[in-house]
Amino acid sequence: MIVKRAKLSFWERLYLPALWGGFKVTLRHFFRKKVTMQYPEERWVVPDGYRGAPYLVRDQEGRTKCVSCQLCEFVCPPKAIRIVPPGPEIDPSTGNVEKRPKEFEINMLRCIFCGYCQEVCPEEAIFLMKDYSLVGASRQEMIYNQQKLLALGGVHDDKIRKWKRKADEAARQQMLPVKPI
Amino acid sequence: MNWLDHFSPTQQFLLFSVLKIVVVFAVLMLTVAYAVWIERRVAAAIQDRVGPNRVGPFGLLQPVADGVKSFLKEDFTPAHVRKAYYWLAPAIVMIPSLLTVAVIPFGSTLGNPDNRMVIADLNVGVLYTFGIMSLGVYGIVLAGYAARSKYPFLGGIRSSAQMISYEIAMGMSVIPLFMLVGSLNLSGVIGYQRGGWTSWFVCKQPLAFIIFLVAAFAETNRLPFDLPESEQELVGGYNTEYSSMKFALFFMGEYANMTASAAMMVTLFFGGWTLPLFGLDQPATTFLVGAAQIGIFLAKMLAIMVGIIWTRWMLPRFRYDQLMDLGWRRFIPLALANILVTALWLWMQ
Numbered sequence: 001m002i003v004k005r006a007k008l009s010f011w012e013r014l015y016l017p018a019l020w021g022g023f024k025v026t027l028r029h030f031f032r033k034k035v036t037m038q039y040p041e042e043r044w045v046v047p048d049g050y051r052g053a054p055y056l057v058r059d060q061e062g063r064t065k066c067v068s069c070q071l072c073e074f075v076c077p078p079k080a081i082r083i084v085p086p087g088p089e090i091d092p093s094t095g096n097v098e099k100r101p102k103e104f105e106i107n108m109l110r111c112i113f114c115g116y117c118q119e120v121c122p123e124e125a126i127f128l129m130k131d132y133s134l135v136g137a138s139r140q141e142m143i144y145n146q147q148k149l150l151a152l153g154g155v156h157d158d159k160i161r162k163w164k165r166k167a168d169e170a171a172r173q174q175m176l177p178v179k180p181i
Numbered sequence: 182m183n184w185l186d187h188f189s190p191t192q193q194f195l196l197f198s199v200l201k202i203v204v205v206f207a208v209l210m211l212t213v214a215y216a217v218w219i220e221r222r223v224a225a226a227i228q229d230r231v232g233p234n235r236v237g238p239f240g241l242l243q244p245v246a247d248g249v250k251s252f253l254k255e256d257f258t259p260a261h262v263r264k265a266y267y268w269l270a271p272a273i274v275m276i277p278s279l280l281t282v283a284v285i286p287f288g289s290t291l292g293n294p295d296n297r298m299v300i301a302d303l304n305v306g307v308l309y310t311f312g313i314m315s316l317g318v319y320g321i322v323l324a325g326y327a328a329r330s331k332y333p334f335l336g337g338i339r340s341s342a343q344m345i346s347y348e349i350a351m352g353m354s355v356i357p358l359f360m361l362v363g364s365l366n367l368s369g370v371i372g373y374q375r376g377g378w379t380s381w382f383v384c385k386q387p388l389a390f391i392i393f394l395v396a397a398f399a400e401t402n403r404l405p406f407d408l409p410e411s412e413q414e415l416v417g418g419y420n421t422e423y424s425s426m427k428f429a430l431f432f433m434g435e436y437a438n439m440t441a442s443a444a445m446m447v448t449l450f451f452g453g454w455t456l457p458l459f460g461l462d463q464p465a466t467t468f469l470v471g472a473a474q475i476g477i478f479l480a481k482m483l484a485i486m487v488g489i490i491w492t493r494w495m496l497p498r499f500r501y502d503q504l505m506d507l508g509w510r511r512f513i514p515l516a517l518a519n520i521l522v523t524a525l526w527l528w529m530q
Contacts, residue, residue: 022495026227036231 046130051113053131054106055153056146057124063094063163064150065125068101072117072126080110081117096167104146108134123162127153201300202283209282212482213436214244220436220490227494251429259328259422266327271423271430274320277313278437284309285444286368288454288475289464298454298475299368306367307359310445311352314400317438318344321402321409324419324431336418339501340409343399346508347406351396353516354389355449357523358382371453378457383450388519390450392512397442399508402435403489405496406504443485447478451485454478 011017037044046052059065073081084103094100115128131152136142144152188196218233218240225232233240258267284306288298303309318340325337359365361382362373374381383390399406410418420431447453454474499507 019495023491026491026494029229030223030226032229034226034231035229036225038231038234 046132050130050132051115051128053108053113053134053152054111054115054117054126054128054149055131056104056126056149057153057156058150059158059161059163060155061161061164062155063097064100064146065123065156065158065162066101066104066121067099067123067125068104069099069122071120071122075116075120077114077116078110078112080107080112081105082107095163096170097163101146104149105143106149107143108136109139109142124156124158124160127156129153197296198300201298205282205287205300206279208479209279209437209440210433212440212479212486213433214248216436216440216486216490217247217432218243219487220493223487223490224494227491248429251426254425256425256427261329262422263327263329266323267422268427270320270324270327270419271427271434272320273323274317274434275430275437277316277320278434278441280313281310281441282444284367285441285448286371286453287444287478288471291468291471291475297368298471302366302368305365307355307365307370307449310367310441311348314438314441315344315348317400317434320431320434321419324423325409328419328422330422332415333419333421336409336411336415336421339415340402340419343406343408343504343508346505347396347399347512350392350508350512350516351400353513353520354392354396356516356520357386357389358449360520360523360527361385367448367453370449371455374452375455375463376457381450381452386450386519386523388515390446392516392519393446393449395507395512397446398489398492399504401438401442401489403439404493405499407498408501408504411498439486439489440482443482443489444478446485447481451481 056064056066068083068085070083070085073079073083082103082105083101086099086102091097091100113128117126118128129152134142221243222232222240233243236242236246258264283300284303286297286299286302290296291298321340322337325333325335325340328334358370362370364370370382378384395406398404402409408418409415410420415421420428423431454477456474456477
């Protein structure tokens with residue numbers, strides 16, 4: 001296709017209409033409302049479903065929901081998660097919780113916020129939350145440990161309440177009359 | 182002022198000259214610094230942004246932050262450059278723009294009538310200005326040559342071609358002014374423009390003003406004629422290989438050039454320090470009026486600079502051949518015609 005170049009009139013070739021047009025556009029924009037979001041003072045409203053930093057959550061009774069199954073550690077594409085399982089020893093302070101992580105670390109510098117950990121978690125113990133500006137003065141500081149992750153994650157309104165149910169179930173079983181053989 | 186009488190007139194002259202040089206240099210540097218700030222704020226506003234507003238109130242201390250940053254950055258010299266020229270180029274860009282300001286009368290008198298507000302009142306002020314101003318191009322060409330890489334080189338070539346084509350038009354555009362004034366002295370030019378608004382050369386010689394304005398844009402590498410720099414095609418042109426304070430010198434040189442051009446425009450076309458209101462167009466007799474006239478000069482200069490900055494966002498960059506065409510085939514004939522018409526008019530009288 002051949003586009004014919006329009007022949008400019010003498011008036012147009014004087015460059016004045018272009019000048020005036022340019023001035024009008026710039027003047028309009030000069031006084032227009034600015035689109036800049038002045039960050040530390042103004043903050044972005046994070047939409048629901050946003051994939052921010054992954055944190056661990058507790059249930060209503062303050063128990064760590066994570067059971068140290070290490071699925072998230074396994075699925076994590078950049079290998080940002082490191083879990084130390086508890087081993088055979090039992091922590092009496094956690095009640096009837098059978099297994100919980102001894103240490104749970106997420107390296108936020110490695111994390112790509114993909115959400116696989118949340119997706120794979122069978123216990124609903126890890127969630128991608130709305131934090132998007134993680135800062136630290138050193139690399140070491142950017143490795144979040146279990147304590148920090150739990151503090152940041154807060155309490156999750158757990159509908160299943162697995163450990164409570166198990167405790168209740170055990171109690172009920174003990175109440176069952178045992179038939180003598 | 183009694184202690185001044187102990188000095189001989191020569192000593193007094195020297196003392197005042199040094200004082201004026203220091204003050205003018207300080208004011209020029211301040212103007213350069215704040216021209217950058219104004220540029221950034223105006224540019225931001227036109228692009229619907231806010232611009233630098235963090236350092237100090239309204240970001241007014243931004244130039245300080247920029248300066249500190251420039252000094253603290255690593256001064257990197259690439260291995261492939263021609264070292265001597267590479268080091269020389271930023272200075273050659275900077276110095277001419279500082280020198281041009283020396284002949285510009287930025288006020289009438291301050292204090293006593295002998296204390297004239299111009300560093301050097303040359304009889305050939307304009308010739309001096311044009312001579313010095315065109316030296317700036319060597320810095321850019323040298324920077325392009327010294328960098329030994331293709332983009333700066335192209336920038337340097339463009340710059341030289343551009344400067345040659347606009348230098349002539351610029352020089353010719355102001356000839357009618359001096360035919361009318363009958364002197365090349367810049368104070369004389371201002372003296373001629375003292376008779377009210379219509380005696381300003383922008384009214385008397387509008388064509389000369391337009392040619393001078395466009396040529397000044399080309400001389401100072403401002404858009405729409407910033408071909409030597411063109412961030413998009415030449416990745417900054419001659420700036421490409423420079424960093425830290427050397428880059429800052431180029432940057433300051435550009436803005437100092439802009440300031441000098443604005444000052445020249447005020448002097449030649451807008452009546453310099455005069456204002457045909459409240460008798461401000463006569464040489465000052467009191468200190469206050471003298472100071473007010475310096476203020477008028479600075480205000481006019483600043484207004485022109487804002488205009489130059491604003492234009493940057495109004496027009497797209499000219500193509501290289503369009504630029505050459507405009508210089509050689511439009512403005513030079515127009516300027517010549519303008520000279521001829523003025524000469525005829527003077528001859529008829």
